[in-house]
Amino acid sequence: xxxxxxxxxxxxHCDPAGIVFYPQYxxxxxxxxxxxxxxxxxxxxxxIASGLGVPIVDLKTEFLGMCRYGDEIRISLGLTRxxxxxxxxxxxxxxxxxxxxxxxxxxxxxxxVVVCSEVPHGKVRSIPDGLREALLPYLQTTTxxxx
Amino acid sequence: xxxxxxxxxxxxHCDPAGIVFYPQYxxxxxxxxxxxxxxxxxxxxxxIASGLGVPIVDLKTEFLGMCRYGDEIRISLGLTRxxxxxxxxxxxxxxxxxxxxxxxxxxxxxxxVVVCSEVPHGKVRSIPDGLREALLPYLQTTTxxxx
Amino acid sequence: xxxxxxxxxxxxHCDPAGIVFYPQYxxxxxxxxxxxxxxxxxxxxxxIASGLGVPIVDLKTEFLGMCRYGDEIRISLGLTRxxxxxxxxxxxxxxxxxxxxxxxxxxxxxxxVVVCSEVPHGKVRSIPDGLREALLPYLQTTTxxxx
Amino acid sequence: xxxxxxxxxxxxHCDPAGIVFYPQYxxxxxxxxxxxxxxxxxxxxxxIASGLGVPIVDLKTEFLGMCRYGDEIRISLGLTRxxxxxxxxxxxxxxxxxxxxxxxxxxxxxxxVVVCSEVPHGKVRSIPDGLREALLPYLQTTTxxxx
Numbered sequence: 001x002x003x004x005x006x007x008x009x010x011x012x013h014c015d016p017a018g019i020v021f022y023p024q025y026x027x028x029x030x031x032x033x034x035x036x037x038x039x040x041x042x043x044x045x046x047x048i049a050s051g052l053g054v055p056i057v058d059l060k061t062e063f064l065g066m067c068r069y070g071d072e073i074r075i076s077l078g079l080t081r082x083x084x085x086x087x088x089x090x091x092x093x094x095x096x097x098x099x100x101x102x103x104x105x106x107x108x109x110x111x112x113v114v115v116c117s118e119v120p121h122g123k124v125r126s127i128p129d130g131l132r133e134a135l136l137p138y139l140q141t142t143t144x145x146x147x
Numbered sequence: 148x149x150x151x152x153x154x155x156x157x158x159x160h161c162d163p164a165g166i167v168f169y170p171q172y173x174x175x176x177x178x179x180x181x182x183x184x185x186x187x188x189x190x191x192x193x194x195i196a197s198g199l200g201v202p203i204v205d206l207k208t209e210f211l212g213m214c215r216y217g218d219e220i221r222i223s224l225g226l227t228r229x230x231x232x233x234x235x236x237x238x239x240x241x242x243x244x245x246x247x248x249x250x251x252x253x254x255x256x257x258x259x260v261v262v263c264s265e266v267p268h269g270k271v272r273s274i275p276d277g278l279r280e281a282l283l284p285y286l287q288t289t290t291x292x293x294x
Numbered sequence: 295x296x297x298x299x300x301x302x303x304x305x306x307h308c309d310p311a312g313i314v315f316y317p318q319y320x321x322x323x324x325x326x327x328x329x330x331x332x333x334x335x336x337x338x339x340x341x342i343a344s345g346l347g348v349p350i351v352d353l354k355t356e357f358l359g360m361c362r363y364g365d366e367i368r369i370s371l372g373l374t375r376x377x378x379x380x381x382x383x384x385x386x387x388x389x390x391x392x393x394x395x396x397x398x399x400x401x402x403x404x405x406x407v408v409v410c411s412e413v414p415h416g417k418v419r420s421i422p423d424g425l426r427e428a429l430l431p432y433l434q435t436t437t438x439x440x441x
Numbered sequence: 442x443x444x445x446x447x448x449x450x451x452x453x454h455c456d457p458a459g460i461v462f463y464p465q466y467x468x469x470x471x472x473x474x475x476x477x478x479x480x481x482x483x484x485x486x487x488x489i490a491s492g493l494g495v496p497i498v499d500l501k502t503e504f505l506g507m508c509r510y511g512d513e514i515r516i517s518l519g520l521t522r523x524x525x526x527x528x529x530x531x532x533x534x535x536x537x538x539x540x541x542x543x544x545x546x547x548x549x550x551x552x553x554v555v556v557c558s559e560v561p562h563g564k565v566r567s568i569p570d571g572l573r574e575a576l577l578p579y580l581q582t583t584t585x586x587x588x
Binding site for chain 3 (some may be wrong): 158159161162163164167168170216
């Protein structure tokens with residue numbers, strides 16, 4: 001199972017070339033992660049308030065197409081790994097077609113690894129049981145998994 | 148040869164955990180790229196005004212340590228490839244020690260691939276000869292090259 | 295009549311004190327302006343594509359309370375003036391209570407003046423008739439108007 | 442006496458119209474405030490670490506001209522008031538001419554009021570004596586003061 005959320009490309013995402021400036025994609029991916037954690041019952045602001053953070057340790061991104069101001073996008077998120085403390089995430093950004101007969105198109109693929117850590121000191125800790133259970137339905141099986 | 152530039156971690160780089168929020172590192176790396184292009188005689192704003200952009204197509208980043216508000220950092224940049232149209236870049240962010248007897252420490256390693264493109268339509272084009280010549284001294288030899 | 299839109303305070307809006315860093319409020323106000331223009335049939339990205347921009351010339355803001363990560367906010371927008379080329383806007387940000395028996399509270403009041411201008415050269419021009427007509431229902435009458 | 446610092450307009454400051462997107466000016470003004478506090482011996486990150494923050498409560502800004510990617514700017518800062526807990530600040534942004542025979546030009550004027558507060562709870566407190574003494578040389582006299 002994958003989680004999906006829709007976003008709009010805003011004026012402030014775009015650069016003098018009229019396209020999304022690449023660091024802005026990571027704000028959008030982080031918003032998708034926030035939406036996902038809220039959806040599974042663990043809003044990130046509550047996790048942080050309880051002393052649990054999920055800082056990123058690894059990021060790989062392919063930029064496959066440009067997004068422009070006014071575009072509607074769909075961000076999908078699946079998990080590639082739920083370890084003792086680390087979580088592997090796989091994101092895709094698709095543009096939503098403005099015209100009804102145009103297919104969506106894949107704009108960006110990202111893989112992140114985040115690690116459960118104590119806030120604010122950053123010491124690694126295990127994923128709490130409840131959170132682990134809420135994450136597992138999104139763990140991609142081999143056939144779902146993107147290479 | 149590598150290019151080096153120093154930056155400060157600013158209040159606006161930091162998140163509620165008091166550390167740099169990861170997309171902000173890419174603003175800092177882009178500033179380093181701007182400083183590098185200006186240093187070799189091809190300021191990016193002049194490249195863009197002349198119709199040449201260098202959008203990113205691939206990014207790999209390892210986050211090795213946290214940076215905090217007030218930290219001084221050193222960003223170094225070397226080139227891993229100067230192709231027909233694409234340029235491979237290798238960045239490192241080191242913190243500068245506040246105390247004189249403390250060594251610097253590596254906080255982040257990033258590898259990017261950017262592609263020379265026409266602004267604003269994004270059509271790929273060859274690296275202009277003058278720019279290529281200015282880039283080549285920063286192409287890492289095998290022994291300099293980081294694995 | 296006033297326009298209203300709801301937003302969430304995201305991780306990236308917040309600073310090391312755990313509250314919204316003040317420039318981030320202006321991204322939120324600009325998103326509200328984008329939502330408003332789309333609502334009245336003139337999406338900003340289409341205005342810009344047609345050569346019409348609305349840069350800001352004057353801004354006054356009172357910061358009345360702090361917003362935190364996870365807060366839901368309501369932004370309301372009314373117009374204080376629809377001139378030949380300039381538009382006066384009045385924004386309020388209210389937090390939405392998390393508990394049902396708590397009232398909303400006013401966090402920020404802002405007044406902006408934007409001016410219709412030609413993109414990209416910035417020459418002032420009259421508000422197009424269609425846009426003017428779409429704006430007028432949101433012009434605050436004396437009794438609605440905030441002092 | 443006024444404090445002055447120089448900055449460059451970076452790619453990430455600019456919007457699809459090729460000019461600085463207005464919230465970005467407040468990041469630049471905040472950087473100037475950081476540079477000022479460090480210059481007078483009270484770096485903001487040390488103030489915050491000691492439990493003292495200076496959140497903004499009021500902001501007035503006139504946007505008088507556009508800044509573009511690659512522009513060099515000069516930000517000057519004087520104080521209009523040093524009260525018991527509040528500090529009034531007056532900022533100007535001037536562009537630095539690229540050609541030697543062109544004068545600078547005023548792009549932005551901003552007035553802010555910040556209030557000494559306890560971190561993280563925001564309770565107002567008096568300006569500490571040492572900080573007050575360091576601020577006073579920058580308090581504008583009537584003749585220096587901008588209307």
